[in-house]
Amino acid sequence: MFPxxxxxxxxxxVMRRVLLFSSAIALLGSCSLPALSFDDYRGKAIxxxxxxxxxxxxxxxxxxxAARGRLFSPSVTVQLEEAEESAEAAASEFASVLxxxxxxxxxxxxxxxxxxxxxxxxxRMRFAAxxxxxxxxxxxxxxxxxxxPRLEDWVEPAA
Numbered sequence: 001m002f003p004x005x006x007x008x009x010x011x012x013x014v015m016r017r018v019l020l021f022s023s024a025i026a027l028l029g030s031c032s033l034p035a036l037s038f039d040d041y042r043g044k045a046i047x048x049x050x051x052x053x054x055x056x057x058x059x060x061x062x063x064x065x066a067a068r069g070r071l072f073s074p075s076v077t078v079q080l081e082e083a084e085e086s087a088e089a090a091a092s093e094f095a096s097v098l099x100x101x102x103x104x105x106x107x108x109x110x111x112x113x114x115x116x117x118x119x120x121x122x123x124r125m126r127f128a129a130x131x132x133x134x135x136x137x138x139x140x141x142x143x144x145x146x147x148x149p150r151l152e153d154w155v156e157p158a159a
Contacts, residue, residue, distance in 0.1 A: 080126035
């Protein structure tokens, strides 16, 4: 499924730097202050869900391109690793925010498991790509495609 691993040297280094830079920007943008009200907490949940959706879509696209033989194996692994790190960082940061009230706590119980599930699926996609297990990568992509709409359905009415 993967084309010959011919991408080496400068091209691979440039791609890694671009992906690291974009992840750093995303992580810096997600730094936030404690939530003082339900609206603040809900805003943080929406931002986190949107970031996780974005990283999930990146992982899905990467898997699709890999299945078509349009990406070199190292770039598949690097892109999935970056998506994994960003999704995990977003979920972890949201998990660390203390809910200010009971309504916020209920929101946390609803959203956090889906955020963590998406980050885990992306991590497992990276493992499959590293092992060049295209069947497992396709299965995990389908699972992620099933998981993301739960976040999207939650974000749209909340926004």
